[in-house]
Amino acid sequence: MKSKLTRHLLAALFTAMPCALALAQASPEAAPATQATPAMNMDKALKGENTWYFSFGLSRQQYANTDIHVSQPGEGNDFTLHNVAASDYPGTNQEIFDSITSLGLTGPQYNFRVGKYMNPEKTFAIEFSVDHSKYNVDFGQTVAASGTLGNAPISPSFTVTPQNFDYALHNGLNHLMVNAVWLRHLAGPEKAPGNLQLISRAGAGILLPHADAVLFGKPNGVGPKSENICCFKKNDWWQINGWTAGVEVGLRYTVYKSVYLELTSKWAYGELKGVPVYQGSADHKVVMTEQVLTTGFEF
Numbered sequence: 001m002k003s004k005l006t007r008h009l010l011a012a013l014f015t016a017m018p019c020a021l022a023l024a025q026a027s028p029e030a031a032p033a034t035q036a037t038p039a040m041n042m043d044k045a046l047k048g049e050n051t052w053y054f055s056f057g058l059s060r061q062q063y064a065n066t067d068i069h070v071s072q073p074g075e076g077n078d079f080t081l082h083n084v085a086a087s088d089y090p091g092t093n094q095e096i097f098d099s100i101t102s103l104g105l106t107g108p109q110y111n112f113r114v115g116k117y118m119n120p121e122k123t124f125a126i127e128f129s130v131d132h133s134k135y136n137v138d139f140g141q142t143v144a145a146s147g148t149l150g151n152a153p154i155s156p157s158f159t160v161t162p163q164n165f166d167y168a169l170h171n172g173l174n175h176l177m178v179n180a181v182w183l184r185h186l187a188g189p190e191k192a193p194g195n196l197q198l199i200s201r202a203g204a205g206i207l208l209p210h211a212d213a214v215l216f217g218k219p220n221g222v223g224p225k226s227e228n229i230c231c232f233k234k235n236d237w238w239q240i241n242g243w244t245a246g247v248e249v250g251l252r253y254t255v256y257k258s259v260y261l262e263l264t265s266k267w268a269y270g271e272l273k274g275v276p277v278y279q280g281s282a283d284h285k286v287v288m289t290e291q292v293l294t295t296g297f298e299f
Helices: 002-026 038-047 093-101
Strands: 052-063 066-072 077-084 110-117 124-137 142-149 157-159 168-187 196-207 242-256 259-277 280-298
Touching: 052 124, 052 259, 110 168, 110 280, 124 196, 124 280, 168 242, 168 259, 196 259, 242 280
Parallel strands: none
Antiparallel strands: 052 110, 052 280, 066 077, 066 280, 077 142, 110 124, 124 168, 142 157, 168 196, 196 242, 242 259, 259 280
């Protein structure tokens, strides 16, 4: 009885097997053997070719007026200049050309980005960026003032001159940021010369300025760049003096193979604390708009 039942079961199994295989091959809902997962896509992006990019270029900046607070305990100064105007310092075309050809790339207002695509479609990346902007308080303006100067009330009207308030972040007002980057195809052949993309960034980081400040004829005394370079001593050339955050949007155009041009507009907000001046420090906010033209390549 038991062997007879076994024979019937085996016969039924062999009869049904071809039908089951046919149904499995014909079924539209049959799952593929391997489905791509986000982790697999990430691994493909990280190991693929031309998944990194680098760009370098020049820029112009504009600054909103701001209040600058100065504290110099040894001088008896604790005052604020209100609604102070400032400008960038792009240099002449000849100065820019000389800086680039001599590889003195800290001369112009330069920008560079290095990034890594995080998906195979190259529509999302993480990047590190440096905006070497420059900030110079405008001479000749008359602003409101409050606080004390020389242990006495400061005049409520203060005219900025090279002799009394030469305040510049001239080498420069450096924004070091980590950005999330998104790219979207707009026109032309994708991933080929003629490709036009919309690019946008959002990021945050630190402000690393070099202060070139001479207040009332007294310089801040930061030593030469070759000695104390960075970043935490009071006499370091560059010092971490605050934070920054910003957004950027523009166009990227592929010129030849993996070479591209990029034109963007950026808005950034930052707060500077403890910028060195003679026997003291300065604090102020930075609201900056910036136009950036770079050329880059994928590798």
